[in-house]
Amino acid sequence: MDIDWAALGSVFGVSLVATVALVGLFTLGIQGLSKQEAAAAEGGSAPLARTGAYVCFALCTAAVAYGISLIVA
Numbered sequence: 001m002d003i004d005w006a007a008l009g010s011v012f013g014v015s016l017v018a019t020v021a022l023v024g025l026f027t028l029g030i031q032g033l034s035k036q037e038a039a040a041a042e043g044g045s046a047p048l049a050r051t052g053a054y055v056c057f058a059l060c061t062a063a064v065a066y067g068i069s070l071i072v073a
Contacts, residue, residue: 022063029056 032053039046 018063018067022060025056025063028062029053030061032056 008038020051032049036049036053039049
């Protein structure tokens with residue numbers, strides 16, 4: 001049995017980058033919601049922070065759905 005080390009390294013690299021990107025996007029979404037809540041507590045509003053957070057969450061959902069579609073297909 002031969003192991004294709006180049007393919008294994010490629011899969012490892014892509015999954016590492018995808019994981020870091022997805023976690024970073026989710027973190028930005030949580031941070032956007034935190035900033036929106038902080039602005040609301042001070043009496044202001046931050047619709048841009050809330051919209052940005054929702055966009056980050058939508059991109060995370062899209063990435064997960066794409067990954068599931070790759071596995072199922």
